[in-house]
Amino acid sequence: MIKVNSKKVIAKLSWRSLKANRSRNIIAVCAIALTAILFTTLFTLGIGTVKSLQEATMRQAGGDGHAVLKYISDDDFNKVKDHPLIKEISYNRMLCDGLENPEFLKRHAELWYLDDVGLRLGFCEPTSGHKPAAENEIITDTKTLSLLGVPQEVGAPITLTLNIRGANVQRDFVLAGWWESDPTFNVGQILTSRAYVDAHMAELQNNYSEDHSLTGAINPVIMFKNSLDLESKLNTVLVDSGYSLDETAPNYLDHNVNWAYLSTNFGIDAGTMIALVSALALIVFTGYLIIYNIFQISVIRDMRFYGLLKTIGTTGRQIRGLIRRQAIFLSVLGIPIGLLAGFFIGKALVPLVIKQSSYSESSVSVAPNPWIFIGSTVFVVATVLISTRKPGKMAADVSPVEAVRYTDGNVKSGNKIRKSKAGGKPIKMALANLGRNKKRTVLVIVSLSLSLVLLNTVFTLSQSIDMDKYLSKFVDTDFLIAHADYFQNDFFGKANETTASFVSAVESQPGFEKGGGLYGGREEPFTVTDENNPSPGINSNEYGDFIAAVYGLDGLPLERLELIDGALDYDKLATGNYILEGVKLDDNGNPEMDSIHYQTGQTMTLHNEKGTGESLDERAYTAREFTVLGHVAIKTYSNSDRIAWGYTFYLPADVYTQLVAQPAMMSYAFNVEDRYEAAMGNYLGNYTENVEPVMNYTSKLVSATEFEGMRSTVIMIGGALSVIIGLIGILNFINAMLTSIITRRQEFAMLESIGMTRPQLRRMLGCEGLYYALGTAVFSLLFGVIFSLLIVQWFCGQLWFFSYHFIIWPLVLVLPLLIVLGVIIPLVLFTVTDKQSIVERLREAE
Template sequence: MIKVKNKKAIRNLADKSYRANKVRNLIAIIAIALTAVLFTTLFTMGIGTVEGLQQATMRQAGGDGHAVLKYITDEEFNNIKDHVLIKEISYNRMLCDGVENKEFLKRRAEFWYDDDGGMKLGFCEPTSGHKPVAENEVIADTKTLQLMGVPLEVGAPLTLTLDIRGEEVQRDFVLAGWWESDPVFNVGQILASRAYVDAHPAELQNSYKVDNSLTGVINASIMFKNSIDLEGKLAKVITDSGYSLDEKAPNYLEHNVSWAYLSTNFGMDAGTLIALLSGLLLIVFTGYLIIYNIFQISVIRDIRFYGLLKTIGTTGRQIRRIIRRQALILSTIGIPIGLILGFSIGKSLVPLLINNSTYAGSAVSVSPSPWIFIGSALFALVTVLISTFKPGRIAASVSPVEAVRYTDGNTKQNCKPKKSTDGGKMPRMALANLGRNKRRTVLVVISLSLSLVLLNTVFTLSQSIDMNKFLSKFVDTDFLIAHADYFQNDYSGPENQTSESFIQAVETQPGFEAGGRLYGGRAEGFAAEDEKNTTQEYNRNPYGDLMAAVYGLEGMPLQRLELIDGELDDAKLATGKYILEGVPLDDNSIPEMENKHYEIGDAVILHNYKGTSETFAGREYTTQEFIMLGHVAIKHYSNSDRTGWDYNFYLPADVYKTMVVQPAVMSYAFNVSEDQEAAMERFLQSYTDSVEPVMNYVSKFTSLKEFSGMQSTVVMIGGALSFIIGLIGILNFVNAILTSILTRRKEFAMLQSIGMTRRQLRRILMFEGFYYTLGTCALSLVFSTLFSLLIVKSFCGLLWFFSYHFILWPLLIVLPFLFMLGMMIPLVSYAMTDKQSIVERLREAE
C-alpha cells in the first residue's frame, strides 16, 4: 500500500467543512460550553466550598497550624522547635488567666504574646498601625476595641483588668495596631510585645502542672510540609524530643492536631466513591446526549459529501479524523467560554453554601485553582470526543450509494410491509416516525427527563428540611434568657445566674404566655454513687464519687422534656422519690442509650457536697436516694449548662431546691403569642443592651433565619443546576427535531407531491413533539418517584434536621409548559427548514 502525504488535505477538508456549517457550529459551541459550565460549576462549588469551610474552620479554631502543643514551658519549646519534621513553629504565650473587664461579659477576650509566626498562623497580623514593640503597646481585633470603647487610633489608651492566678491586676496600655475581627472566631484577641514578657519574668513562670493556672503557659502551633498523617507526625515529634504521649507520664505533653485538617486524613469509603463517580458519569452522559446529537445531525446533513469522499479514495479513518478535527476546533471555542461562565456561577454559589453553614459570616474567597479549569476542561473534552465517536463511525462506514439514498432510520426493519386500515391517521404516522429511530427517541426523552428529576429532587430536599427539628436543637421554646456567661459555656451559678428582675420584666410584657425556670450549676457539687462504674477513674470528685449535673425544672420546661422511655409523671416526681436521667443525642437526634447509667427502677443515690445535713470522714454533704422513673433527652442548647457531663439528672424545681443551699436559676424559657413575637424580640434586644448588659437571650427567630437561608440555598443551587441541564435537554430536543426534519426532506416532499398539505405535515410534527413530551412526562414521574423513595428518602434519614416528604407538585407545575414547548419547537423548526419547493427537494436526491 502506497502511503500518501495527505494530512494537509485532510485538514483543509475539515476546516472548509467546518466553515460551511455555521448554524451547526453555533449550536455545537453552545452545547460544549454548557457541558463545560456544568463541570466547572460543580468543580468550583466542590473545591471552593471545601477550601472555604477549611479556611473558616481554621479561623474558628484560632489558626491554620497543623497541630498545637499546649501548656508547655520554654525548655520544652526549645527542645522541640528544631525537629526535622517541623517546617514552621510559633511561640504563643498566655499572659493571664483571664481578662476581667466588664465589657467582655458577652464576648470574652484573651491576652497573649505571639511572635511573628504566631501572628501569621493565628490571623492576628495588624492591618493598620504596627506590631507592638514597647512594653506598654498592644494590638487587638476591632470588635474587642469597639466593646472597650477604644478608638481605632495608634496611641489610643486602654486599661486591662487581668486575672493573674486569682489576683486582679490593672495595667495601662496604648494601642499600636489592629485588624478586622472575624465573625467566626468569637473570642477577643489582645497581643502584647516581647518587651512586656521580658519585663514580667517571675509573673509569667509556667505553673500549670501545679495549679492549672494558664498564666505564662506556651502554646506552640506547628506547620509540617503537608497535612498528611498529622497524628503520626505530631507523635513522632513529641517522642523523638524525649517526651511521652501517655497522659499519666510525668513528661507528657498535651497536644492535638487541628480539626480544620481532619478531612484530609479521612479515607473515601466505597459508597461515597460510587456516589461521586455516578454523579460525574451522569453529567458526562448529559453532555454526551446533546453533543452526540449535534454531530449526528452534521453527519446526516453531509452524508452525501462523505459518500463522495469515499468514491475518490478517502478512508474511514481519514473521515473520522475530519470529524474529530472539527470537534476539537469547536471545543477550543466552547470549552473556554464554559470554563469562564461555570467558574463565575460556581464562585457566586459558594458563599451561599458557606453562609448557610455554621460558618456564616466568614469572608469567602474562591481562588481560581488551576485544578478547577484543568479538570473541567479534560472532562468536557473527553465528553466531546466520546460523543463524536458514533457519528464518525457512521460517516466512515457509509458507501456512496447508501449516502445518496439515506433517510432517517433507513433500516431493514423499516421496510417490512404492514397491513393497516388506519395507518394514514396523523397520530399514528407521528408515532411510527418516532419508532424509526428508537435509540435517538429514547436519548431525547432521557435528556429532557434528567432536568425534571433533578428539579423535583431539589424541591423534595428543600421541603424536607424540618423547621421544628432544626429549631428544637437550639431553642425548644420561643425564647430562652440567661446570664451572658451561660451562652459562652461558662455558667457555674449562683454568681452568674439569671436575674429575677429580668424574668419579671419578661413576664410583664404584652403577649407573654407561659414560662419556667431551669435551676442548676456546677457550684452545687453534686455527685452520684454508681456501683456499675467502680473502675472509672475520670470525672470523680476528691471523695471518689462520680460528678453529676442535676437540674431542677419548673412546670413548663419539665413538661417539654423529650421522654425516651419510662414515665414523665408529675405526681410521682413531685413526691421527691423519683428522678429522670438525661441521655445525650447524636447529630441525628437519636438517643445514645449506650451512655445511660441506670435502668428504669434502679436506685440512684446523689450527694450534694454543698449541704450540711451530715458529716462523714471530714466531708459535709446531703444525700438522697431516688428511683429511676425514665430517660429523657439532653438538649445541649436548651436544658443543660452547655458543658459535658457523664451523669445528668432532672428533678422538679421544688424537689431540687430542697437539696441545695442556694438554688441558682440557670435559664428561663418562655413562649409568647404569635402577634407579639417581634415586639418581644425588640424588647429583649433593648433590655440586654442597656438595662442589664450582663444578661443575654436566644430566640427561635434567630435560628429561623438560618433555616430559611438553608432552604433558599438548596433551591437556588439545585435550581441553577436544573436550569443548565434543562437547557441541554431542550437543545437536545431541538436537535432531535431538526435531525428528523432534515433527514426526511425528500420523504416530506414525496408526501406533499401526492396530496398531503402543509397543515397535515405540521400536525404530524406537532404530534411527534407531543409524544416526546408525553414520554418525558411518564419517564420523569417514574424516575422522580423511584429516585425520591429510594435515594432522597435515605439521604434525608442521614441528616438530623430533615423529615422526608414525598412531593411531585414541581413536576406537575412544569409539565404543562413542557407540552406547549414540545408542540411549538417542531413547528418553528419546520418553518426554518421549509424554504425550498417540492421539486427542488425531490431533485436533491438525484
C-alpha cells in the same frame, strides 16, 4: 503497501465539513459550553465552599496551624521546637487568666504575646499601624476596640484589668496597630510585645500543673510539612521529645490537632461515595446525551458525504479522525465560554451556601483556582471524546453503497409492510416517524426528563427541611434568656445566674404564656458511684466517683424533655426518689444508647458537696439514692450548660434545690402568643442592651430566619442546576427536530408532490413534538416518583433536619409548558428551514 501522509488532506476536509455545518456547529458549541458551565459551576461550588468553610473554621479555631501544645513551660518548648517533623513553631504565651474589663462581658478578650510566626498563623498581623515593640504597646482587633470605646488611632490609650492568679491588676497601654475582626471568632485578641514579657517574667512563670492558672502558660502552634495524618505526626513529636501520651503520666503534655484540618483525615462512607459518584455520573451522562446526539445526527445527515469519501479510498480510521478533529475544534470554542460563565455562576452561589452554615458572617472569597478549570476541562473533553466515539464508528463502518442510499431511519427491507386506512393521517405518520429512530427518540426524551426530575428533587428537598427539627436543636421554646456567660459556654453558678428581675420583667409582658427555669452550675459539683465503670479516669475524683452534671427543671423545661425510654411520671419525680438520666444525641438527633450508664429501674447513688468534709465517711453522709425512671435527650442548647459531661441527670427543680446550698438558675425558657413574638423580641433586645446588659437571650425567630434562608438556598442552587440541564435538554430537542427536518426535506417534498398540504405537514411535525413532550411527561413522572422514593427519601434520612415529604407538583406544573414548547419548536424550525421549492428539494436526491 505505499504509506501516504494524508494528515493535511484530512485536516482540510475536517475544516470544510465544519464550515458546511454551521447550524450543527452553533448547537454543538452551545452544548459543549453548557456542559462546561455545569462542570465548572459544580467544581467552583465544591472547591470554593470547602475552602471557605475550612478558612472560616481555621479562624474560629484561632489559626491555621496544624496542632497546638497546651500550658507548657519554656523547658518543654525548647525540647520540642527542633524536632525534624516540625516545619515551624510559634511561641504563644498567655499573660493573664482573663481580662476583667466590664466591656468584655458578652465578648471575652484575652491577653497574649505572639511571635511573628504566631501572628501569621493566628491571622493577627496588624493591617494598620505596626507590631508592638515597646513594653506598653499592644495590637488588637477592631471589635475589641469598639467595645472599649477606643478610636482606631496609633497611640490611643487603653486601660486593661488583668486577672493574674485571682488578683486583679490594672495596667495602661497604648495602641500600636489593629486588624479587622473576624465574625466567626467571638473572642477578642489583645497582643503585647516581647519587651512586656521580659519586664514581667517574674509573674509569668508557668505554674499550671500546680494551680491551673493560665498566666504564663505557653501554647505553641505547630506547622508540619503537610496536613496528612496530623495525629500521628504530633504523637511522634511528643514521644521523640521524651513525653508520654498517657493522660495520667506525670510527663504528659496536653495537646490537640487543629479540628479545622480533621476533614482531611476522615474517610467517606459508602453511602456518601455512592451519592457523589452518582451525581458525577448524572452530569457526565447529561453532557453525553446532547453531544452524542449532535454528532450522531450530524453523521446521519452527512452519511452520503462519508460514503463518497470511502469510494475514493478514505479509511475508517481517517473518517473517525475527521469527526474527532471537528469535535476538538468545537470544544476549543465552547469550553472557554463555559469555564468563564460557570466560574462566575459558582462564585455567586458559594456565598449562599456559606450563609446557611455556622460561619454565615464570614467573608467569602472564591479565587480562580486552577484545579477548577483543569478538572472541568478534563471532564468536558472526556465527555466530548466519549460522545463522538460511537457516531465516528458508525460513519467509519458504513459501506459506500449504503451511505449513498442512506436516509434518516431507513426501513430495512425485511420489515413488514402494514396496511391501514388511518395510516396517512398526520397524527399516525408523526407516531411512525418517532419509531424510525427509536434510539434518538429515547435519548431526547431522557435528556429532557433529567432536568425535570432534578427540578422536582430540588423542591422535594426544600420542602423536606423540617423547621421543627431544625429549631428543636437550638431553641425548643419561643425564647430563652440567661446571663451572657451562659451563651459563651462559661456558666459556673450563682455569680452569673439569670436574675429574678429579668424573669419578672418577662413574665409581666403582654402575650406571656408559660415559662420555667433550668438550674445547675459547676460551683457545687455532683459525683456518682458507678459500679459498672470501676476504672477511674480523668473525670473521676480521689474516691473513684465520676463527675456528673445534674440539672433541676421546673415548669416548661420539665414538660419539654424528650423521653427516649421509661416514663416521664411527674408525680414519681416529685417524691424525690426518682431521677432521669440524660442521653447524648448524634448529629441526626438519634440517641446514642451506648452512652447510657444505668438501666431503667436501676438504683444509682448521687453525691454532692453540700456541707461535706474531707473523709470518706463525711462524704458518704451526703449520698442519696435514686431510681432511674427513664432516659431523656440531652439538648445542648436548651437543657444543659452547653458542656459535654460523661454523666448527666435531670430532677424537678424542687428536688434539685434541696441538694445544693445555693441553687442557681442557668436559663429561663418561655413561650408567648404568636402575635406578640415580634414585640417580645424587641423588648428583650432593648432590655439586654439598656436595663441589664449582663443578660442576653436567643429566640426561635432568629433560628426560623436562618431556616428560611437555608430553604431558599437549596431552591436557588438546585434551580440554577436545573435550568442548565433543562437548557441542555431543550437544545437536544431543538437539534433533534432541526436535523430531522433537514434530513427529511426530500421526503417532505415527495409527500407534497403526492398531495400532502403544508398545513398537514406542519400538523405532522407538531404532533411529533407533542409526542416527544408526552413521552417526556410519562418518563419524568415515572422516574421522578421512583427517584424520589428510593434516592431522595434515603438522602433525607441521612440529615438530621430533614423529614421526607413526597411531592410531585413541580413536575405537574412544568409539563404544560413542556407540551407548548414541544409543539411550537418544530413548527418554528420548519418555517425557518422551508426556503426551497418542491422541485429543488427533489433534485437533491439526484
